Amino acid sequence: MRIRTLIRSLVALAALLPPTLASAAALDAYYERAVMTAADQRCRLFTPELGSALAAAQAQARGAALRAGINGLEIDQVQQRAAARVATVPCSSRDIAVAASRVRAAFDAYAKLVRMNYPGDVADWTADRSTSRRYAIWKLSQTDQFDGGVLTFGLAGADGPSALVAVAVFPDHVQPYSARLVIRDEGLAPEAFINTIQAAKGHAPLASRMPPRPATRMFMAEARADADATLLPPGAKGGVAFRFPKAAADALSSLDPREAVAIDFLFAGRDGREQVRTAYVEVGDFAAGRMFLTASQR
Numbered sequence: 001m002r003i004r005t006l007i008r009s010l011v012a013l014a015a016l017l018p019p020t021l022a023s024a025a026a027l028d029a030y031y032e033r034a035v036m037t038a039a040d041q042r043c044r045l046f047t048p049e050l051g052s053a054l055a056a057a058q059a060q061a062r063g064a065a066l067r068a069g070i071n072g073l074e075i076d077q078v079q080q081r082a083a084a085r086v087a088t089v090p091c092s093s094r095d096i097a098v099a100a101s102r103v104r105a106a107f108d109a110y111a112k113l114v115r116m117n118y119p120g121d122v123a124d125w126t127a128d129r130s131t132s133r134r135y136a137i138w139k140l141s142q143t144d145q146f147d148g149g150v151l152t153f154g155l156a157g158a159d160g161p162s163a164l165v166a167v168a169v170f171p172d173h174v175q176p177y178s179a180r181l182v183i184r185d186e187g188l189a190p191e192a193f194i195n196t197i198q199a200a201k202g203h204a205p206l207a208s209r210m211p212p213r214p215a216t217r218m219f220m221a222e223a224r225a226d227a228d229a230t231l232l233p234p235g236a237k238g239g240v241a242f243r244f245p246k247a248a249a250d251a252l253s254s255l256d257p258r259e260a261v262a263i264d265f266l267f268a269g270r271d272g273r274e275q276v277r278t279a280y281v282e283v284g285d286f287a288a289g290r291m292f293l294t295a296s297q298r
Helices: 003-016 019-043 048-067 072-087 094-111 196-200 246-253 286-297
Strands: 115-118 125-128 137-146 149-157 163-169 178-184 216-220 223-226 240-244 260-268 274-282
Touching: 019 048, 019 072, 019 094, 048 072, 048 094, 048 286, 115 286, 125 286, 137 274, 137 286, 149 260, 149 274, 149 286, 163 178, 163 246, 163 260, 178 240, 178 246, 216 246, 246 286
Parallel strands: none
Antiparallel strands: 115 125, 125 137, 137 149, 149 163, 163 240, 178 216, 178 260, 223 240, 260 274
């Protein structure tokens, strides 16, 4: 079964099950992937491409478990239990061989996929392994409308490593002089700030998934330029692009998929005061999508 079908089946099943059973199903799926990832690391069972696909599936299963209401500590304990289980089984055992064969059958086609969609609670990530020799294209992106503009955010590049980029279009034609990415500071706030009452209804607004500003860290854009036409949101004729440091992408990958990050666009006001327009992005399966892209770069 292809991973897209498997994840959709898991999501559909979780929607029908009582909360306790849904959590158990999500945790079982994560455990299965954690076991095979640990086995691959210990026994070198798979090609780098297939190992990357398995790691992406594990990251996606972790997101499903968090959305099912399982806390991060319990998920980490499951990963530790999976590694301990694998450590007791010889790499030459029949159990390992049979399990590896099943993984190859299930994930080989996935490793060859060019495009992948990662549904979220509010917004989706779209991943694309295509390459371009002439223009930058979106490799992993999410588009959102916000007060005063349209944003496309994610990883963009040609045929090399992708950069974390925000492209914004403002209908009143004003131009921000800079931008900053605002995310939860895991050193100050180990757990995500999520309005549990609204989240339980299924679609908490992205602004309510942000931590208080004192519990955040910021990454300032390191470059600004006119956006390439291939990176503009649909229908836009022009926009501005901001590139963020690689450390920002690494930090984004470690966040809870249920939470959001903010992108502040900074403008020089007529009165000399700085003006800010803020867009929000759902973290979702950014980490899984990023891993999906790495399989084509190995």
